[in-house]
Amino acid sequence: MGGIKRKADEDVKSAPPPTKRDKKASVATTSAPSAATTSKDPLEEILASSNSLFEYLENLPPRALKLIYALPAPRGPLVAAAVLRSSSLTDLARQIALRLVACGGTFKIQTIVESWIHRHGSRDAFVALRRLECMGILMPLGLATRPGEEGTDIDDEGNEAKRAKLMEMDACLTDQFKTAMAAYLITSCSSPWPLITREQIEEYKKNGDIKKQQDGEKESKPSRDPPTLKELESYTQSSWDSVLHFLVGSDESDRGEGIKEPDEAMVGFLTQIGLMQSDPDYKGKDNSRAPLVITSKGYEFMLRDSNAQVWQFVLQYLNALAHHEQKDQIRVEALSILICLGSCRVGEGYHMSVLGSKYARVVIKDFGRFGLLFGCRIAGKNAFYPTEAVVNLVASSEKAGREASAIIGQSVAASRALEDALAAPVPSRTHLALVVQTNFQVVAYTRSKLHISTLGLFCDISTFRKLPNVIFFHITRDSIRSAFRLGVLADQILRFLHVHAHPMLRNSDQPLVPSNVIDQILLWDKERHRVVMDEVWVHQCRDDAEFTAARHFASDLDALAWGAAHTNKLYIHIHYAEQVSAYVRRWRTKQAGR
Amino acid sequence: MATNPPTLLLLILDLSPSTWGHRSIIRTAKDKALAAKKKSSAGPAVIDDVIESSLAFIAAFCALNRDNVVVVIGATESEVGVVYPRKGGDGSMNDVVNSRGSERVDRGLMNDYVRLGVAELVKRAAERREQTEKQREQSGEKIIPVEEGVAIASALSLALCIINRFMVASHAGVSALSDATTTYQRRDDEGVLALMGGDTGSGSNAQEPPQRGLLTPRTLIIQSSPDRTSDYNALMNCAFAAHKQNVVIDGCFIPSDRKEDPTSSPYLEQIVHQTSGNTGNGIYLSVPKGPAQVNGALSEVLLSVFLPPIHLRKEMNLPKLNQVDFRARCFETGECIDIGKVCNQCLSIFKERPRERCWTCGAKVRLKANGGSAKRMKVDT
Numbered sequence: 001m002g003g004i005k006r007k008a009d010e011d012v013k014s015a016p017p018p019t020k021r022d023k024k025a026s027v028a029t030t031s032a033p034s035a036a037t038t039s040k041d042p043l044e045e046i047l048a049s050s051n052s053l054f055e056y057l058e059n060l061p062p063r064a065l066k067l068i069y070a071l072p073a074p075r076g077p078l079v080a081a082a083v084l085r086s087s088s089l090t091d092l093a094r095q096i097a098l099r100l101v102a103c104g105g106t107f108k109i110q111t112i113v114e115s116w117i118h119r120h121g122s123r124d125a126f127v128a129l130r131r132l133e134c135m136g137i138l139m140p141l142g143l144a145t146r147p148g149e150e151g152t153d154i155d156d157e158g159n160e161a162k163r164a165k166l167m168e169m170d171a172c173l174t175d176q177f178k179t180a181m182a183a184y185l186i187t188s189c190s191s192p193w194p195l196i197t198r199e200q201i202e203e204y205k206k207n208g209d210i211k212k213q214q215d216g217e218k219e220s221k222p223s224r225d226p227p228t229l230k231e232l233e234s235y236t237q238s239s240w241d242s243v244l245h246f247l248v249g250s251d252e253s254d255r256g257e258g259i260k261e262p263d264e265a266m267v268g269f270l271t272q273i274g275l276m277q278s279d280p281d282y283k284g285k286d287n288s289r290a291p292l293v294i295t296s297k298g299y300e301f302m303l304r305d306s307n308a309q310v311w312q313f314v315l316q317y318l319n320a321l322a323h324h325e326q327k328d329q330i331r332v333e334a335l336s337i338l339i340c341l342g343s344c345r346v347g348e349g350y351h352m353s354v355l356g357s358k359y360a361r362v363v364i365k366d367f368g369r370f371g372l373l374f375g376c377r378i379a380g381k382n383a384f385y386p387t388e389a390v391v392n393l394v395a396s397s398e399k400a401g402r403e404a405s406a407i408i409g410q411s412v413a414a415s416r417a418l419e420d421a422l423a424a425p426v427p428s429r430t431h432l433a434l435v436v437q438t439n440f441q442v443v444a445y446t447r448s449k450l451h452i453s454t455l456g457l458f459c460d461i462s463t464f465r466k467l468p469n470v471i472f473f474h475i476t477r478d479s480i481r482s483a484f485r486l487g488v489l490a491d492q493i494l495r496f497l498h499v500h501a502h503p504m505l506r507n508s509d510q511p512l513v514p515s516n517v518i519d520q521i522l523l524w525d526k527e528r529h530r531v532v533m534d535e536v537w538v539h540q541c542r543d544d545a546e547f548t549a550a551r552h553f554a555s556d557l558d559a560l561a562w563g564a565a566h567t568n569k570l571y572i573h574i575h576y577a578e579q580v581s582a583y584v585r586r587w588r589t590k591q592a593g594r
Numbered sequence: 595m596a597t598n599p600p601t602l603l604l605l606i607l608d609l610s611p612s613t614w615g616h617r618s619i620i621r622t623a624k625d626k627a628l629a630a631k632k633k634s635s636a637g638p639a640v641i642d643d644v645i646e647s648s649l650a651f652i653a654a655f656c657a658l659n660r661d662n663v664v665v666v667i668g669a670t671e672s673e674v675g676v677v678y679p680r681k682g683g684d685g686s687m688n689d690v691v692n693s694r695g696s697e698r699v700d701r702g703l704m705n706d707y708v709r710l711g712v713a714e715l716v717k718r719a720a721e722r723r724e725q726t727e728k729q730r731e732q733s734g735e736k737i738i739p740v741e742e743g744v745a746i747a748s749a750l751s752l753a754l755c756i757i758n759r760f761m762v763a764s765h766a767g768v769s770a771l772s773d774a775t776t777t778y779q780r781r782d783d784e785g786v787l788a789l790m791g792g793d794t795g796s797g798s799n800a801q802e803p804p805q806r807g808l809l810t811p812r813t814l815i816i817q818s819s820p821d822r823t824s825d826y827n828a829l830m831n832c833a834f835a836a837h838k839q840n841v842v843i844d845g846c847f848i849p850s851d852r853k854e855d856p857t858s859s860p861y862l863e864q865i866v867h868q869t870s871g872n873t874g875n876g877i878y879l880s881v882p883k884g885p886a887q888v889n890g891a892l893s894e895v896l897l898s899v900f901l902p903p904i905h906l907r908k909e910m911n912l913p914k915l916n917q918v919d920f921r922a923r924c925f926e927t928g929e930c931i932d933i934g935k936v937c938n939q940c941l942s943i944f945k946e947r948p949r950e951r952c953w954t955c956g957a958k959v960r961l962k963a964n965g966g967s968a969k970r971m972k973v974d975t
Contacts, residue, residue, distance in 0.1 A: 081657040091598055092909065095902050098654050102897035121909030185653045191702075345700075395660055 048319045052311060052397035053338065054086040056318070058134060065136035067332050069176035075192050075340050077184035080177055082339045086398045088135055092121070093128035097137055097173075101181045106172040109141075113167065129171065139172045192340035193354040196378055201226065224376060227385055229347050232374055236387040239371030240306070244450055247275060247294050247302060265369060273316045275301050296487025302454050303488065303496045307396040310389050313370050314338065333359045341372070341386045342394020349378060349385040433502040438514040442473040445502070458483035458493050475517065480524050490525035494518060536561050537577035539584065541568040546587065553583050600661035601903055602760050602809040604753040605648060606816065607677075609668045609712060610744040611720045613819040614641040617850055624851070638850040639887035644816065645712060647893035649705055654897050656699045663698045663809065665756055666708055669749035670719035671742075676756070677711030678704050743822030746815060746861075750832040750843075757811040757841055811841045814900055818848040821861040823928025827942070827954060829861055833868040842904055843869045846896070847880040848887065857883075860919045867918045875904075879913050926953050 043061070050056040057065065069080050084094055096112060113125045132138045227235070243266060270276045275298035294302075301309060321330050337360060344350075355361055364384055368375045372390040376383060432451045435443040442459055444451065452464075452471060458480055459473035466472075483493065494513065501512040511518075541547040547568045554560040559576030563569070572580045617638050624637035652664050666678040813836070836843055845862040849855060858880045866876035879899050881887055886895060902910050921930040924945040935947045940955035948959055 084657050085598070085659050087598065091903060091906050094598075094658055095906065095910065098657070098901060099898050102650075102654070102894045116911060118909050118911060124909060181657075184657060185650050398660055 044319070048315070050315065051308075053314075053335075053394060054083070054088050054397050056315070057083065057086075057335065058088045062134065062136035062140075064328065064332065066174055066176045067328075068336050069136065069174075069180045071332075071336055075336055076176070076180040077187065078192050078343045079336055079339045080180035081184045082342065082394065082398065083135055083137075084181070089131050090124065090128050092117070092124050093131045096125075096128055096171075097132060097177075097181070100171070100173050101178060101185070106170040108167070109169055109171050110167040112171055136174060137177045139174055141166065141169055141171070191344060191348065193350045196226065196349045196351060196383060201378065224378065226349055226378055227374055227376065232346060232385060232387050235374050236371055236389045240310075240389065241450065243270070243371075244302065246270070247298055269313070269316065270298075272320070273297075273312065299457055299483075299486050299488050300492055302457070303492045305495075305499050306389070307393050310370070310372070310393050311397065314367075314372075314393070317366060317370075330359045330363070333357060334363045337363055337367075338390070339394060341367075341390045344386045344391065346386065346388050346391055349383045351378070352382040352384065432500045434497060434500045435502050435505065436475075436497055436513045436517055438516055440475045440517060440520075442475060444471045444473065445469060446471065454496075457486070457488060475521075477524055480521060481528070484525065484528055490521050493521060534561055535574045536571040537574050537580075539570045539572060539580065541570060541584075542588075544568065546584065546591075549587055550580065550584055554580050598659050599810050599903070599905070600659050600663070601655075602663045602665070602757060602811045603652075603655055604756060604811070604813045605652065605664060605666045606746070606749045606753060606813065607644070607648060607666065607668050607712070608744045608746070608815075608817045608819055609641070609670050609715050609719070610819045611670065611716050611723065613744070614716075617641070617818070620850060620852065635888050636885045637888060638883065639818075639848055639881075639892055641712075641716075643888060643892050644818075644848065645708065647890070647896050648816065649708060650890075650893040651896040651900070652699070652704065653701060654901060656701065658901075658903070661698055661809075663760065664704070665753075666704075666711070667749050667753055667756075668712055668715045669745050670715055671744055672719055672722050673715060674745050674748040674752055675711065675715055676752070677715070678707040680707045680711065742820065743825075744817065744819040745822065745825070746817060747822075747825040747828040747832060750813070750815070750829065750836075750865075753813055754832060754835055754839070754841065757813075757839070760809055761811065761839075810904060811839070812844065812904060813841060814844045814846065815862060815865075816846045816848065817859055817862055818850070820856050821859050821928065823923075824926070826861060826923060826928060827925055829865060830868075833865040836865075837869045841869065843876050844900055845876070845878045846900065847878075848892075849880060849883060851883050863915060863918045864920070867915055870915075875907050875912075875914075877907070877912050878915050 043059070046059050047056060050059055065083070069076050069083075071079065083089070084097060089097070096116070099116070100107070109129070112129070113122050117125045129138065129141065133141050246267070247270065267276075274295060276293065277295050301312060318331065318334060321334065337355075352361060352364065355364060364373060365375075367373050367390070368384060370389075372387060372393075374385040374387055376385070432448070433445045437443065442455065444455060446452070447469065455471075455473055458475065460476045460479040461473075464471055464473050480493070484490070497513045505512050539550065541550060544565075547563070547565065547570065550570055551560060551563050554563075554570060554572055554576070557576055557579065559573050559580060560570065561573055562571040564571075570580075618640045621635075621637040621640050625635050628635060628637075648666075652666075655664060656662050664678070665676060668675055668677045833843070843865050845859070845866045847857075847859050847862060849857045863878055866878040870876045877899060879895070881892065881895055885891060899912060902912065919930075922934070922943055923929065924931050924934060925942045926944055926946075926948075929945065931943070931945050935944045936942070937944070937948075937952040937955065937957060939957040940952060942952065942954040944953070951958055
């Protein structure tokens, strides 16, 4: 049935290998000769499915985490603090860890569970200890479970002996974590690398030019002033927007000024992740020149919020590292850099020279391509400035944790920014505010083509009304069903509507999306599975005897879809039609011959 | 498992120069004696110990959650000021409120500002004290009364104002008086009655940590001077206001080693007890004398006792207030009294009848026609 084309999920591994396409790609992809072969390592598979940065860290074995804690100050301490405040640990775990750091030494687990914590909190205590062991903070106690294994519940009665043994053991902090955390508490430095100070820039301005003339150097790019906050923001927006526009396939004219196509490496990356694929409808001769179209995974990607989007890219980048020889080392570098970037402030920059190893430099360059960093030349040396994207990535993954946060508590600054943007008569390209009405009308305050395309995924495009600053859409059954056919889930649609709801809605106590709309979308989702279509072959039996005989035979073969006794009709799955008809012929001849 | 709510911590430090001056005298004397016996210091804490431990405590507090905010207030006998965030420049209050995504508290700046601010406050207080001493000598006698104790009441009221400002900011402009738990989405299985029945502090709504990333406020007062008796009224008013706003107050008292100095602050105990309500328990600790106060042990004490967030306190074993001294106190002298006089306008209690006017409300004291024997009303304790 070629009626409706399903853009099925592409298997990542069967995508055309990226090595052909991009010559200037990063170290990881060019030196991955076996990119097409699947990796059988279960650890890598689990890592590849992490939903957030700290979940990735949780899935790493503790020894890898200890390596990261052991990095020299102030990076190690910052990572230790970031892990401490992440949602991988429970609140009680944090308190226990900090007490152990402050008081030094080791304590019997019995002391911890019984004297520090009330009786009715003891279950939480064991959970906390287990999480601490998982994250490489406590020395191994035998409590930790690898992801995928079943963990024994310490509080069961059957485990009395185990519990008693556990109580006698000591809880002892791992050395790496202890030194890292102690350093964090004592030092007063909150930035992982030395900052570029104003004095340096001033000094360069005065002396640097003279030095350049003296050396007669081949300095190609001139140094410039540090980027302002606005510049950083627009850089993130434009580089991210260019990727999104490319995904959606908007034309040149639609994109507006300042948005260009993302570079080759990014395009290759998009294909590798499975967000885009070569157009299966392309009828041209050379298949490698087919234009790229978005897949259903790509649609799903579009509907998620920006932190999840950025994380997908970073995750795929880390997965691509899995084929490298030095993967552990690079992974440690990449993760530590990512977490340290999350502790930076937007607007403060660092010279590239502060990075130690060459892997670090490569990682920074790659992150720059994603739009996470802004690279420029300051005071004579290359420098990078973290943007909001990477800071928010780490921040949101600290908070979100395991569950996909449906309603994301917006920070004060973000909601204020949104309100300012909405107060302007002509809305900006970046902010989207939706109001969903009970009559299934969606009012969107935006002008950006990108948002229109995203909304057009599940809203009815043919009847939209467009005013200079507002667009009206309708949600109809057909539009939602076509979204489902593309592979979008009802949850994703609802989450998208929640995240982009207008801030004024948040002040009242009405739900952000009216409940009848929510219910109706969920019902339409359930409708898809209420009716299952099967292709069958209908056989009309001549009489009851034939009907019973044929029905037995067919049900033995598991071929029977439905049998109607009063009309003597049998509905057989199409694949078994041959066999059943042969059987019926034999049976009839047998009957005739009797 | 409750998620990790961001908390706003207000740290009120007692910086009165007279108290800390005495302590350092005691300490140097004791250290000399112990050093002669080749033992390490076991003396009372000096102001440096307290500042170091507070900074470590704040660092640990910031490690709990990226959105945790700290405001440090220094209190001396004559002045109260916000030490961190500092007015103007980097790291001011605006920066802290508006920081997007990155850590709210810049620890480098914080360390610097705290030390700088403490030094400034102490210097100013010492100068003012010298001036008043000089004036007293010149003008003769007790015309200008000596103020003992430290202005905790002023610091606490400043803290409550700052908390209110942060709550307004973190509600994104909505007034902080509106109840956080009922304005936003109600859960599906709650009926209308649950919505109607939620007022501040009562009902099960108050038990849950606030939703959506709003700040939970709490206060920690570190005191080592004796209480200032004339402030009792103001102090209790602040405590009631804090209770109403669901602000939990913790108290830490650092006694000296001398027997004649108080080992605990009754006012602080009462405040801590007052704010322990439905939402959480205040913790009061009088740091034990001796080695628990020196060599970094104070930071151990602070981190172990005062760090746990409010919703976690019922699960952990933390020092509880057993006996709070609730006896009535004279509003003028601060002593505990059994029998006293009550003003019939404002109901304040005095040991001796005020001659002209009530100290608290200023109402004129009327005498009966027969002169001396004024009304005597028993005050039941």
